[in-house]
Amino acid sequence: MRTVLDMKSWSSPAEVTWCPGCGNFGILNALKAALVAAKLEPWQVVVVGGIGQSGKVAQYVGANFLHGLHGRALPHALGVKLANPELKVIAVGGDGDMYGEGGNHLLHAFRRNLDIVCLVHNNGVYGLTKGQAAPTSGPGFATKNRPMGTLVPAFNPLAAGLAMGGSFIARGFAGDIKHLTRLIGDALQHKGFGFIDILQPCVSFNHVNTFAWYRERVYDLAFEGHNSLDPDAARARALEWPVESGDARIPTGIIYRAQRAPYESCGRPGKPVVRLKSDFGAVKRALKDFE
Amino acid sequence: MNELNLIVAGHAGQGLQVISRTLGRLLVRAGYYVFVSQDVMSRIRGGHNSARVRVSTRPRAADGDKAEILIALDPALVARYVADLAPDAVVVTDVAGDLPEGLNAVRLPLVDLAREHGRDPVMVNAVAVGATLALVGLELTGLADLFAREFARKGEDVVRRNMAAAEAGHRAVVEDMKRSCPYKLATPEPGDRLLISGAEALALGAIAANVRVVTGYPMSPATPIVEYCFRHAQEAGLIVEQTEDEVSAANLAIGAAFAGARAMTCTAGGGFCLMNEALSLAGMTETPLVFCVGMRPGPATGMATRTAQADVLFAIYAGHGEFPRAVLTPADAGQAFQAAQDAFRIAEKFQTPVIILFDQFMADALWTVERNELRVDNRQGRQERQVPGAERTDGQENRQERQERQVPEGAKAYTYRRYEMNQSGVSPRLLPGTPQQLVYADSDEHTEAGHITESAAMRVQMVDKRNAKTAGIRQELTEPKVEVKVEVEPEAEAEDETLVFCFGSSRGVVAEAVARLRRKGRKVAMVHLGHVWPFPAEAVAALAAKSQKVVTVEQNFSGQLAQLLLQECGLRVAGTVRRYDGRQFAVAEVEAGLEELVGGKAG
Numbered sequence: 001m002r003t004v005l006d007m008k009s010w011s012s013p014a015e016v017t018w019c020p021g022c023g024n025f026g027i028l029n030a031l032k033a034a035l036v037a038a039k040l041e042p043w044q045v046v047v048v049g050g051i052g053q054s055g056k057v058a059q060y061v062g063a064n065f066l067h068g069l070h071g072r073a074l075p076h077a078l079g080v081k082l083a084n085p086e087l088k089v090i091a092v093g094g095d096g097d098m099y100g101e102g103g104n105h106l107l108h109a110f111r112r113n114l115d116i117v118c119l120v121h122n123n124g125v126y127g128l129t130k131g132q133a134a135p136t137s138g139p140g141f142a143t144k145n146r147p148m149g150t151l152v153p154a155f156n157p158l159a160a161g162l163a164m165g166g167s168f169i170a171r172g173f174a175g176d177i178k179h180l181t182r183l184i185g186d187a188l189q190h191k192g193f194g195f196i197d198i199l200q201p202c203v204s205f206n207h208v209n210t211f212a213w214y215r216e217r218v219y220d221l222a223f224e225g226h227n228s229l230d231p232d233a234a235r236a237r238a239l240e241w242p243v244e245s246g247d248a249r250i251p252t253g254i255i256y257r258a259q260r261a262p263y264e265s266c267g268r269p270g271k272p273v274v275r276l277k278s279d280f281g282a283v284k285r286a287l288k289d290f291e
Numbered sequence: 292m293n294e295l296n297l298i299v300a301g302h303a304g305q306g307l308q309v310i311s312r313t314l315g316r317l318l319v320r321a322g323y324y325v326f327v328s329q330d331v332m333s334r335i336r337g338g339h340n341s342a343r344v345r346v347s348t349r350p351r352a353a354d355g356d357k358a359e360i361l362i363a364l365d366p367a368l369v370a371r372y373v374a375d376l377a378p379d380a381v382v383v384t385d386v387a388g389d390l391p392e393g394l395n396a397v398r399l400p401l402v403d404l405a406r407e408h409g410r411d412p413v414m415v416n417a418v419a420v421g422a423t424l425a426l427v428g429l430e431l432t433g434l435a436d437l438f439a440r441e442f443a444r445k446g447e448d449v450v451r452r453n454m455a456a457a458e459a460g461h462r463a464v465v466e467d468m469k470r471s472c473p474y475k476l477a478t479p480e481p482g483d484r485l486l487i488s489g490a491e492a493l494a495l496g497a498i499a500a501n502v503r504v505v506t507g508y509p510m511s512p513a514t515p516i517v518e519y520c521f522r523h524a525q526e527a528g529l530i531v532e533q534t535e536d537e538v539s540a541a542n543l544a545i546g547a548a549f550a551g552a553r554a555m556t557c558t559a560g561g562g563f564c565l566m567n568e569a570l571s572l573a574g575m576t577e578t579p580l581v582f583c584v585g586m587r588p589g590p591a592t593g594m595a596t597r598t599a600q601a602d603v604l605f606a607i608y609a610g611h612g613e614f615p616r617a618v619l620t621p622a623d624a625g626q627a628f629q630a631a632q633d634a635f636r637i638a639e640k641f642q643t644p645v646i647i648l649f650d651q652f653m654a655d656a657l658w659t660v661e662r663n664e665l666r667v668d669n670r671q672g673r674q675e676r677q678v679p680g681a682e683r684t685d686g687q688e689n690r691q692e693r694q695e696r697q698v699p700e701g702a703k704a705y706t707y708r709r710y711e712m713n714q715s716g717v718s719p720r721l722l723p724g725t726p727q728q729l730v731y732a733d734s735d736e737h738t739e740a741g742h743i744t745e746s747a748a749m750r751v752q753m754v755d756k757r758n759a760k761t762a763g764i765r766q767e768l769t770e771p772k773v774e775v776k777v778e779v780e781p782e783a784e785a786e787d788e789t790l791v792f793c794f795g796s797s798r799g800v801v802a803e804a805v806a807r808l809r810r811k812g813r814k815v816a817m818v819h820l821g822h823v824w825p826f827p828a829e830a831v832a833a834l835a836a837k838s839q840k841v842v843t844v845e846q847n848f849s850g851q852l853a854q855l856l857l858q859e860c861g862l863r864v865a866g867t868v869r870r871y872d873g874r875q876f877a878v879a880e881v882e883a884g885l886e887e888l889v890g891g892k893a894g
Contacts, residue, residue, distance in 0.1 A: 002304060005465040010737060012742075013740070013742065014742045014743065015513060024832075042705070042729060043724065043725060043726055043727055043728060044724070045724050045727060046550070048546070051734070056743070059731075059733075059743055062729075063729065064723035064724075064729050064730045065731050065732070065733075065741075066545075066546065066549050066576070066732045067732070067733045067734055067735065067736050067743070068545070068572055068576070068732075069542065069568055069569070069572055069734060072538065072539075072542040072569070072572075072742035073570075074539075075538070075540075075541075075543045075545075075546065075547035076540075076542050076543070076545060076549070077543070077546060078532075078543050078548065078722070079504065079543040079544060079545060079546020079547035079548070079554070080546040080547065080549060080550040081528070081546075082504060082530050082532070082543075082546075082553075083504055083546070083547040083551060083554075084550045084551065084722075084723075085553035086724065087550065087723060087724055087797075091583035091705065092803075102470060104535050104538075104539070105535065105538075105539055107535075107653060108534075108535040108539075114347075114502070142644060171495070174402065185635065226521070241628060267525075267532070268530065269528045269529075271406060272540075273503035273504065273529070273530055273552050274503070274550060274551040274552050274722070276503060276528045278501040279527065279528065280499070282496060282498060282523075282527045282666050283498055283499045283665075283667055285521060285526075286495055286498070286526075286527075287485060287662065288315075289440065290485035290486055290487040290491070291316070291372070291485060
């Protein structure tokens with residue numbers, strides 16, 4: 001019996017423990033709306049979460065989940081998808097997860113182009129550990145561990161993704177759920193690594209990059225004639241923000257996309273390996289090499 | 292004679308492994324038991340490497356004492372091995388270059404023959420193979436076939452030229468020497484045997500256990516396991532991934548295992564340090580996962596291509612928090628093949644990580660194994676049953692391991708609880724992708740459904756549940772027994788005064804040393820531990836109760852097995868024979884060490 005799938009189909013009994021007004025709510029709702037629009041059923045989807053307030057999305061979506069380790073959502077997602085490519089896999093983490101602890105995995109994830117969606121809650125600060133600087137904290141951003149402000153430029157995930165050969169690179173804003181829902185939908189449809197950096201205001205620890213602050217600066221690339229298939233145009237937009245000093249407009253939407261064979265389809269067994277039956281003959285044949 | 296020991300020496304890059312492997316296979320085919328150990332420097336070129344080949348009419352699992360034949364591709368290397376040679380040993384080497392005085396040398400134009408007949412000086416290894424076969428009185432029968440396999444990827448021309456070079460080497464010895472080799476091997480009992488490295492046997496055991504995802508980041512001595520899997524990925528239906536680092540290797544394997552594929556990750560001690568967080572996650576999420584961990588001397592980079600047994604306590608305690616695990620310590624290729632199957636069976640049945648802890652020596656040595664010893668164990672539960680749509684093809688499966696797989700009849704949609712409480716601690720397992728059910732794996736302490744919780748009561752229940760599995764794992768493992776298999780009786784008498792405990796690849800060396808001592812009338816016997824966790828405390832205590840003295844032989848500084856005996860059984864060892872220079876024990880060394888510990892001559 002198939003039921004009509006709506007937002008309620010994607011609900012979880014887990015108690016949501018985010019601060020009231022947190023940008024994460026917008027992301028969770030956009031993700032659910034995108035899953036409804038994609039006509040997926042909860043059992044077909046695996047959400048892999050990192051550790052932090054962002055990773056808890058895994059517990060709140062109402063799909064299968066592997067809520068693992070800080071920074072390791074991408075390796076987990078890689079394992080799930082390689083073992084069973086029929087599952088729809090979504091990796092969710094924060095800026096600490098994906099750009100700090102798991103930065104190496106992210107670089108190689110762009111190269112591999114696995115057919116998964118990767119959502120990064122980018123709030124420019126560490127929330128769960130209560131207010132330390134993140135790789136994406138803006139220049140001069142004062143924190144407990146850097147009271148005089150951060151000393152190094154912010155990590156630019158979009159530029160890094162372009163440099164690593166990413167095939168779907170986008171930026172969303174937790175304050176524009178409709179736009180973010182469309183972006184996630186596009187990433188779900190994309191055959192390859194669908195990467196979305198999501199600007200997410202942290203109401204408790206980031207009093208600089210607030211909803212109002214972002215609203216003054218974000219704009220939608222779709223309305224400015226951006227050609228997301230053009231690598232040069234993509235580079236220019238990726239470098240538009242964050243900038244070292246002064247204010248800038250913040251582009252949102254799909255910065256770049258390209259067609260490239262997804263990793264799990266390259267030279268793999270014909271069907272998901274979780275379905276392969278044991279082949280005792282293979283061992284017997286292999287033993288001949290040792291005669 | 293019943294036994295012959297050869298040393299093959301050359302520079303890195305001269306293809307020494309081809310010599311020892313090819314000679315070994317031909318001798319095994321001829322009915323002999325062959326044992327090959329490798330001595331490799333951690334360089335790509337420029338170092339010198341050697342292999343010891345022991346040929347015997349009886350099973351052997353250790354190097355012999357002295358070599359009767361030295362094949363040195365460069366005369367400059369001979370001096371290094373003079374101390375390892377028997378008094379009248381034959382030294383086969385090139386004509387160019389000086390040799391130490393007083394050696395029984397057979398000088399052959401090895402390099403020139405390679406140039407002339409193989410049209411490449413690199414074929415000097417093939418010349419050496421031919422020459423050695425002639426020395427031990429064997430023909431080249433079967434060699435072409437072996438070369439064809441060895442050089443398959445390099446083309447027919449390379450195979451043909453190698454064969455021509457080998458024939459030239461063979462002829463040179465037969466014609467020029469005339470005087471036959473003073474060593475004549477006795478005719479062996481024929482058998483159906485194979486020559487296989489410990490690493491290859493481990494990989495093949497994993498394939499026999501239906502492994503589907505193998506991950507790793509290159510690190511000696513685990514690399515050959517992953518490479519073997521790479522080579523067989525297509526045929527055996529494996530996904531083999533070299534990841535960006537060990538952290539990714541272990542976590543990828545967890546993802547794959549969560550999705551339902553049998554998964555294994557391979558590394559050495561240093562890489563295992565990086566995997567500890569993932570090990571802990573596998574324990575918490577109750578994900579079946581096999582870690583192949585090779586021991587080499589540490590700390591840190593230590594000695595990359597050498598052997599050690601110093602990560603036993605590390606493996607037992609690795610990972611934060613408390614969770615059940617098994618740590619297996621196979622002795623040789625036959626045991627490695629079985630250990631891989633045991634590891635997957637236990638991991639799957641108890642939904643927890645299993646570590647195969649092997650030493651470099653075990654992995655790189657070539658062991659002669661009876662073909663029927665490499666049996667596929669059909670106690671393996673079949674993985675594919677859990678996934679909807681998987682074919683059901685045979686009835687071989689063990690029912691006990693299958694029960695957990697299906698959605699109970701009449702189960703309501705979306706009611707599955709991944710961590711449902713029960714006595715054994717093992718909850719029925721479904722896989723993600725099961726229609727109308729959801730599977731949660733949680734690194735946070737969780738409820739039975741799998742959701743994050745901070746409930747004190749639930750925390751206690753979950754800790755108890757996870758750790759309850761240890762009792763079951765214990766029953767799954769074979770108890771250690773007194774054995775001196777190699778030389779004398781199959782089982783020693785109960786009244787042995789000294790009991791020697793060892794683990795890993797020391798088994799062959801210790802067995803031979805103990806057998807020699809017994810021939811001298813010493814009351815001593817050996818127990819090899821094929822697993823060190825859960826520690827077989829009851830069995831060990833029972834064995835020790837029948838002896839007066841307990842000692843250990845182990846390749847580490849601090850006597851880690853001796854510490855375990857004290858901790859788990861309250862046994863205080865009378866002494867420990869230790870070695871930690873990165874080299875395998877020699878039989879004579881262990882014999883002397885034990886003799887001192889055993890004390891007073893037997894009556």
